[in-house]
């Protein structure tokens with residue numbers, strides 16, 4: 001039925017995975033998403049279903065019990081899931097970034113310790129860079145780790161942790177001056193710590209508090225929290241990769257694949273908005289005909305569908321580039337920027353097509369309207385994407401004259 005957002009050249013295995021996920025989304029997510037979202041309820045049954053499908057281990061190598069799939073397969077699954085409910089894609093996104101960082105940068109002991117249980121969904125990951133005073137400007141991080149024997153003592157406050165409460169492993173980026181003399185560039189004195197904790201709220205480990213859920217306008221169901229470190233002691237072997245001072249690069253690598261994921265979410269939400277708009281436009285009649293027969297509405301549908309197609313193509317291109325082993329910061333930045341902006345526009349057009357009913361909580365588009373703005377901010381705002389894109393273009397097209 002869906003003609004839009006097709007992907008050429010998929011293997012049989014990829015097609016089978018996607019069709020299973022789409023089926024799951026249609027049967028288990030879409031029918032309950034809006035109700036759960038209005039109650040801000042964690043979708044436990046859906047998460048259990050995703051676990052059973054093996055989605056928490058989709059990109060984790062087979063030797064660690066995962067499915068060893070590509071970033072493209074993962075992004076296409078995320079697109080399907082976000083089409084059902086964006087919050088569910090948020091539940092797997094931070095997990096996926098942490099697993100990816102472990103796979104790319106972890107010591108052998110860290111991989112052996114975490115990845116098999118992450119693949120099974122028994123350990124779930126969150127990642128934490130932002131603080132109350134900073135989000136875009138990661139180099140301004142103030143949280144600190146100080147070495148004390150075989151341990152580090154961490155102090156500081158973190159902000160906006162997606163899955164902060166439900167996760168049991170948080171990759172936390174802090175400043176660690178040890179071995180990095182004064183005057184070292186800020187990004188060279190940052191370290192990622194793998195912090196294990198109990199899921200839940202309050203003091204979840206001595207020196208580590210997750211105060212509670214932040215009340216958000218959308219993206220409900222999934223928990224977003226602060227994290228307070230007050231004399232938190234972390235063993236030295238929980239420094240990601242075993243060496244301090246590499247945290248900034250490790251996190252940026254994780255965020256780069258996270259950006260493809262956010263682009264995929266934008267594609268999924270925009271697709272759902274288009275589906276809702278095109279269906280409603282054929283049911284609602286004004287001036288003696290279905291509103292879909294008014295040219296102004298047809299033009300809206302045409303613009304929406306074109307944006308859905310374009311965003312999907314850019315997202316697929318960015319994922320394939322990373323899968324080929326090439327640097328994809330330019331493509332991921334462009335895909336994230338375009339897909340999130342188009343998503344907001346397509347959702348707004350679908351909202352307008354619904355007339356007054358779009359404003360009613362009984363209609364799914366109301367939820368999408370509150371969800372789309374999150375994609376403009378998460379994994380770097382539009383301005384930050386444009387900075388990355390602009391810098392990279394100037395590198396590529398250096399004036400030779």
Ligand SMILES: Cc1cc2nc3c(=O)[nH]c(=O)nc-3n(C[C@H](O)[C@H](O)[C@H](O)COP(=O)(O)OP(=O)(O)OC[C@H]3O[C@@H](n4cnc5c(N)ncnc54)[C@H](O)[C@@H]3O)c2cc1C
Pocket residue numbers: 094127128129130133134135136137159160161162163216219224374377378379380381382383384
């Ligand atoms: C629901 C939600 C979930 C999140 N989950 C996580 C998470 O799991 N982990 C995590 O670490 N973070 C998370 N974040 C934080 C998110 O990454 C930041 O909110 C985002 O990076 C923007 O940072 P900020 O909010 O501090 O805005 P600021 O950096 O203060 O930016 C404010 C405005 O200024 C603009 N701006 C900033 N610098 C420049 C510049 N140099 N040039 C031009 N314009 C500029 C920005 O684009 C923006 O419009 C989450 C945020 C939300 C809302």
